[in-house]
Amino acid sequence: MSTLCLYPECQPFTNTHIAVSPLHSIYVEQCGNPHGVPVIFLHGGPGSGCNPGQRRFFDPEHYHIILFDQRGCGRSQPPGETSNNTTADLVADIETIRQHLNINRWHVFGGSWGSTLALAYANSHAGRVISLTLRGLFLSRQHEIAWFLGQVALFFPEAWQQLLVPVPASHQENVLDYYATLVFDADTSISVPAAIRWNAFESSIMSLIPKADSNEVNGAVELARARVQIHYIQHLCFVDGEQMLREAANQLRAIPTTIVQGRYDMVCPPQTAWELSQALPQATLIMVPDAGHSAMEPGTCQALLNATEQYKQL
Structure with missing residues (x-):
């Protein structure tokens, strides 16, 4: 893909709520090709929820696109609930979704807080991850x-x-x-x-x-x-960022990884993305020279689309 062009809007072919605890029920939607290569999108925040535009980073003819609202977020129930709501709970929820959908391995795509959650999931379940696409890196260090x-x-x-x-x-x-x-x-x-x-x-x-x-x-x-x-x-964010870097260096070196970072990101400054790229020699770090934090800035959006196109070959 040489020029910026999000994929056309697409509607879920199914959506549901999955009970993940006596208190929490999470919203999960599936789009694109139900027989395609699975990819899960991890939204930011924490707290934001997913939205229709996020489906458009993925070729709907190739990918089986899965989005979900994390505990307490978006359409998940109950909204704003913080009890029984930690990163370990969210990692477990991602595994619950994978098992519920009978998926063996999938691509993992996350931005901002979603990049933290993607790393936490990959560190715990590296064998389930085909590739990692990470934007606006954040490790919640002090x-x-x-x-x-x-x-x-x-x-x-x-x-x-x-x-x-x-x-x-x-x-x-x-x-x-x-x-x-x-x-x-x-x-x-x-x-x-x-x-x-x-x-x-x-x-x-x-x-x-x-x-x-x-x-x-x-x-x-x-x-x-x-x-x-x-x-x-x-x-x-219930994580130890330094430990996450060490675990990534030990466990994720075999996973194709693309890191997309805005040079002038004022929410998650570039140092963290650079540190992760040093820990993962196989990773491609794309430092977008004219972007901040948003995924929808042209250079960042293009780099993310290029990554999902590239990973269609895996």
């Missing part, structure tokens, strides 16, 4: 969190000040915990506006060229997303 929740203000002082609006001066050294008290408040007149403001902060630093804000805001969706994300960040 310095990565410190960048996102503080140091990024060096580049986005306006966005940072907007995030601080409801935070008393006495709490501005720990914005994360203060927002947790707001978004987990039972009073939606407190929790929903805080969730909207929290999510708007990340959205405002996603792209190299800022995009216009959407006028459509669903308070319940925003609240569920913020609750899941804050829950994960408060626990460093």
